[in-house]
Every structure is written in C-alpha cells, then in structure tokens.
Amino acid sequence: MHQIEFKDLAIFIRVAESGNFHEAAEFVHLSQPALSRRMQRLEAILGTPLFERTTRKTWLTPAGREFLPKARRMLEDFELSVLGIKEMATHQKGKVTIACIPTAAFYFLPGVIREFNQLYPGIRIKILDVSANEGLECVIRGDADFGINMAIAQYPEVSFTHLLDDPFVVCIRRDHPLAQQQDIGWSDMEPHKLITVSKDSGNRTLLDSALVESHVRLNGFYEVQHLSTSLGLVEMGLGIAVIPQLAMPSNDSSMLTCRPLRGAPIKRVIGVVRRTHTSITPAADLFINILLEKWSKP
Structure with missing residues (x-):
C-alpha cells in the first residue's frame, strides 16, 4: 500500500482553500498535470474522490470536506515534530x-x-x-x-x-585505634571485622584481587549491597571498610575518617x-x- 506524502497533503489543502488547480500548481511550483496526478494518487490511496471539477471551478466532495481538517492536523503534527528535532539539534530542547x-x-x-x-x-x-x-x-x-x-x-x-583515578582508603571511626596511624597496612586490619560490599560489585572485585595478590585474608564479617550502608555500619562502630575515596562523606562533622592504604595501593x-x-x-x-x-x- 502506498503511503501518503506530506507534500500531497499540503497540495490538497492548497487546492481546497483556493478552489483552483492552476493557482495551487503555481504556488507549489508544479505543472498542473503533475499536480493533478498527485491528487489522483491521493484519491487512490484514500479510495474516494476528494474533488469535483468543472472547467471553471473546483470544490470538495463530502469525503474531501471530511478529510480536510484531518489533513491539516496531520501536516501540523509533522511540522511540529520537525520543529522539535531542529530545536533538539540546536540544543534548545x-x-x-x-x-x-x-x-x-x-x-x-x-x-x-x-x-x-x-x-x-x-x-x-x-x-x-x-x-x-x-x-x-x-x-x-x-x-x-x-x-x-x-x-x-x-x-x-x-x-x-x-x-580520574580514585584510590581506595580504610574507612574508620575517628575514635578507632587505627585512627592513630598515618596509614594502614593489611596486617593492621587483620584483628578487626571488615565490612564489604557484595561480590557482584566492581569495588569488591578490585578489593578481592588486591587481597589475593598480597596473600592476605581479612575477617570479612559483614556484607552489604551499597557503600552507603557500609559507611553506616562503620559509623556505628561495627567494623572497618576498605572503600573508594570518593565514597567518603565530605562532612567534617562526621564520625568517619579515613587513612591511606600502605603497601600495594588499590585504585579504580x-x-x-x-x-x-x-x-x-x-x-x-x-x-x-x-x-x-x-x-x-x-
């Protein structure tokens, strides 16, 4: 089945408004035979005559009168959609x-x-x-x-x-014994309960790989889904966490602080x-x- 072309809609609306094929042909820069063929094609697609003609006058059939407001809406929707794309392309919407x-x-x-x-x-x-x-x-x-x-x-x-590169740090409470140190090594963490994120996390993958390379086993006691949860558990004094530095709260009034990792550093x-x-x-x-x-x- 042929599709209706928007140019044919514009031509149909022009003929309907002017009542004259010759005037409409001049307006859209087509020969009158070419314009007539386009309207015949449109009528064939719709399956009904849209115009009645004499040698001097053209008027809409009942089907043409019914189709005219629909054609105007279709053309308006098309123009609005094109305008929307242009606005997006020029960064306005x-x-x-x-x-x-x-x-x-x-x-x-x-x-x-x-x-x-x-x-x-x-x-x-x-x-x-x-x-x-x-x-x-x-x-x-x-x-x-x-x-x-x-x-x-x-x-x-x-x-x-x-x-950027985001180094991992050891997150602890300000009153934690490890807070007295300038930096913290893997062996320093062994006596303490470690709070980790789940194994399907990219951060956990980096941590586990570093532990394997360093031949270290820590006391992974708590496992959470989100880094924000691990921060909450550290703040409650339930353990320590090795987390990306970006995850640390920027609030100076927080009970949390961090220290760099000593030895082989981890970064994401x-x-x-x-x-x-x-x-x-x-x-x-x-x-x-x-x-x-x-x-x-x-």
Whole structure:
C-alpha cells in the first residue's frame, strides 16, 4: 500500500482553500498535470474522490470536506515534530540520560549540571544512579546516552575516556585505634571485622584481587549491597571498610575518617563510557564536552 506524502497533503489543502488547480500548481511550483496526478494518487490511496471539477471551478466532495481538517492536523503534527528535532539539534530542547555509579554522581555531576543548565535551560537531565555493571548495560542497551563508570573489562560495544583515578582508603571511626596511624597496612586490619560490599560489585572485585595478590585474608564479617550502608555500619562502630575515596562523606562533622592504604595501593579508574558504533545526541555530546573540560586532566 502506498503511503501518503506530506507534500500531497499540503497540495490538497492548497487546492481546497483556493478552489483552483492552476493557482495551487503555481504556488507549489508544479505543472498542473503533475499536480493533478498527485491528487489522483491521493484519491487512490484514500479510495474516494476528494474533488469535483468543472472547467471553471473546483470544490470538495463530502469525503474531501471530511478529510480536510484531518489533513491539516496531520501536516501540523509533522511540522511540529520537525520543529522539535531542529530545536533538539540546536540544543534548545531534549533530554540527556546519564548512567552513573552513585559515588561518582555527587562528585562529578552537580557542577557540570549547573553549568549545562545555565547554557541550555530547555534540556532536561535524567540520572540513573546504578551499579557499575548495571550502568554499563544501560549504555550498551541505549537506555542511557552515556555513563560515568569504572574502567571494567573491555567491551567492544563501548569506549572509555579517563576522568580520574580514585584510590581506595580504610574507612574508620575517628575514635578507632587505627585512627592513630598515618596509614594502614593489611596486617593492621587483620584483628578487626571488615565490612564489604557484595561480590557482584566492581569495588569488591578490585578489593578481592588486591587481597589475593598480597596473600592476605581479612575477617570479612559483614556484607552489604551499597557503600552507603557500609559507611553506616562503620559509623556505628561495627567494623572497618576498605572503600573508594570518593565514597567518603565530605562532612567534617562526621564520625568517619579515613587513612591511606600502605603497601600495594588499590585504585579504580573512572571515566566516561559511550557506545562505540552509535552516534550520540547533540545534547549529550554537549554535556560530555563540559564534563571533560571540567574534570579530564591532560
């Protein structure tokens, strides 16, 4: 079945309003026979005559009169949709969706969002604060325009742009005995209960790998799903945690403090994750440019 062309709708509306094929043909820069063929094609698609004609006058059939307001709405919807795309392309409207690991969201995004909103106030921002694995899947599936994530195993579907290295630290209470030390080694932690995140976490994978390489076994006593929960347990005096520095609260009044790891340090590399073979939206590209300008180091 043939599809109705929007140019045919515009021609139909012009003929209906002018009541004259010749005048309509001049307006749309077509010969009158070409315009007549287009209207015959439109009538064939609709399965009914739209015009009645004499040598001097053209008027709408009952079907033509019924179709006219529908044609106007269809043409208006089309023009509005094109206008929406143009506005998005010129960064006046649209939405940017970011899949970001929670510990990085607060660190990286507020300043960038503030600057982006000042420049492009019509573009909405949606943040998916999810785990590293979930964030990667969101980017690969196209649920997010891009992600801020750890540099985990290489996937051909995505590319990675470095932002910063985030060292792991030992999180303790300010009144904990280990707080007297300038730094903390693995052996210093052996007598204490360790609070870890679940094994499917990218942070846990880095920690476990470092323990294996250092031939160390710690007393993993509590296991939680989120780093924020581990901070709460440390604050209650239930144990210590080895966490990325970005996860530490910035509030000076907190009971929590941290010390660097002595010996073989652990770090996670954080950056921007983008799909490799899919072009990014203009709005998302603008956001990434601001993000990289603000945070990426040469």
